[in-house]
Amino acid sequence: MTGHDPQTRAVHPPVITPAGSRPLGVPIYQGHLFSFDAADDLAAAFRGPDEAFFYARMGNPTVRSLERLLTELEGGAGALATASGMGAVNTVLMGLLQSGDHVIAQTALYGGTYALLQDLAARWGVDVTFVSGDDPAEVREALRPTTRLLYLETVANPTTHVTDLPAFTEAVRGAGVLTVVDNTFVPLLCKPIEHGADIVIHSMTKYIAGHGDVIGGAIVFADSSVHQRVWEHATELGATADPFAAWLTVRGFATMPMRVARQSASALDIAGRLAAHPSVARVHYPGLPGHPQHEVAERLLPDGAGGVLAFELTGGREAGRTFSEAVDLISLGPSLGAIATLVMHPASTSHRQMDAASLAAAGIGEGTVRLAVGLEHPDDLWQDIDQALRKAT
Numbered sequence: 001m002t003g004h005d006p007q008t009r010a011v012h013p014p015v016i017t018p019a020g021s022r023p024l025g026v027p028i029y030q031g032h033l034f035s036f037d038a039a040d041d042l043a044a045a046f047r048g049p050d051e052a053f054f055y056a057r058m059g060n061p062t063v064r065s066l067e068r069l070l071t072e073l074e075g076g077a078g079a080l081a082t083a084s085g086m087g088a089v090n091t092v093l094m095g096l097l098q099s100g101d102h103v104i105a106q107t108a109l110y111g112g113t114y115a116l117l118q119d120l121a122a123r124w125g126v127d128v129t130f131v132s133g134d135d136p137a138e139v140r141e142a143l144r145p146t147t148r149l150l151y152l153e154t155v156a157n158p159t160t161h162v163t164d165l166p167a168f169t170e171a172v173r174g175a176g177v178l179t180v181v182d183n184t185f186v187p188l189l190c191k192p193i194e195h196g197a198d199i200v201i202h203s204m205t206k207y208i209a210g211h212g213d214v215i216g217g218a219i220v221f222a223d224s225s226v227h228q229r230v231w232e233h234a235t236e237l238g239a240t241a242d243p244f245a246a247w248l249t250v251r252g253f254a255t256m257p258m259r260v261a262r263q264s265a266s267a268l269d270i271a272g273r274l275a276a277h278p279s280v281a282r283v284h285y286p287g288l289p290g291h292p293q294h295e296v297a298e299r300l301l302p303d304g305a306g307g308v309l310a311f312e313l314t315g316g317r318e319a320g321r322t323f324s325e326a327v328d329l330i331s332l333g334p335s336l337g338a339i340a341t342l343v344m345h346p347a348s349t350s351h352r353q354m355d356a357a358s359l360a361a362a363g364i365g366e367g368t369v370r371l372a373v374g375l376e377h378p379d380d381l382w383q384d385i386d387q388a389l390r391k392a393t
């Protein structure tokens with residue numbers, strides 16, 4: 001470049017590729033473009049998710065580090081990092097379905113996923129059958145020749161319903177149906193591919209990134225041909241991950257196994273104390289013996305049932321609202337999987353337009369409170385919960 005005008009040289013700074021040593025962590029490749037010496041090499045880069053980098057919507061080294069980590073930890077054949085959890089859900093559903101296809105889904109789903117399935121049904125001619133998630137026989141009955149996907153969540157919100165993944169994946173075996181599992185609530189604690197899932201989805205916004213500073217999603221594939229198919233759609237849809245968000249997620253990932261283990265242990269501790277409290281009518285936590293799917297949780301989640309629990313206050317809607325406002329150390333807010341503990345009363349916030357009957361149909365009581373346990377000491381959390389319970393009673 002020497003000999004050119006400074007105006008020209010400023011546009012072509014030296015790009016350093018490390019030689020003789022290597023970076024210890026994952027660097028951010030924020031640039032979106034890569035250049036080639038041979039046209040054939042650029043042409044080859046268009047072929048699939050594991051080729052050379054050329055344009056960051058199709059792949060980026062920082063994003064690929066995250067995807068490799070996800071692939072390894074979920075025991076898959078490949079992964080895609082997406083711009084959000086809903087970006088992952090959309091990429092999978094839009095990438096694998098067409099008009100006339102049939103989907104079987106469990107009723108207790110993340111709100112955004114439920115709305116998207118309704119949308120696909122109303123506007124794109126995809127048929128959806130909802131099943132309770134309690135009995136694999138319902139899935140066998142719902143199967144049609146056009147069934148393409150079975151959509152499940154390992155642990156559902158806010159009821160902490162646990163789906164028996166091996167029994168459900170077994171119910172569609174040999175029927176040409178791909179099983180998709182949203183595993184956001186229990187990363188690493190459950191590895192759905194080991195239980196027969198074909199595709200695992202995460203909102204990495206929650207536990208994987210873990211610090212409340214990233215929106216991100218992940219799709220992990222058991223089979224590389226499905227990875228290729230969905231990657232092709234992902235590049236058209238454009239909900240792929242940004243390198244900086246991917247870098248923050250890799251950083252958060254480092255402590256995820258320890259955070260989730262601690263959050264699970266604290267949630268079990270708090271759930272036990274709540275169950276013994278006179279103002280609490282019922283506690284929903286899969287790690288407690290009274291939980292309807294406790295036996296399933298013992299098989300699927302032997303190392304901990306996650307950091308989310310819910311409980312019902314005897315005082316109903318008013319008590320739930322008062323409790324959620326009376327906490328001090330704990331914050332009133334949506335979401336989960338952050339380092340700080342969050343509380344939410346669905347009947348006065350996310351589900352406030354629902355009356356007691358429609359709430360009950362969704363498995364939510366008027367006095368149901370959700371707690372997403374963070375990394376504070378459980379004794380400090382209990383002190384805050386205990387004083388808020390007194391105000392709410």
Ligand SMILES: *Cc1c(COP(=O)(O)O)cnc(C)c1O
Nearest residue numbers: 084085086087110184203205216
């Ligand atoms: C939050 C969440 C999503 C959506 O993820 P975003 O990152 O907010 O787009 C999907 N599924 C579950 C279970 C979630 O909790």
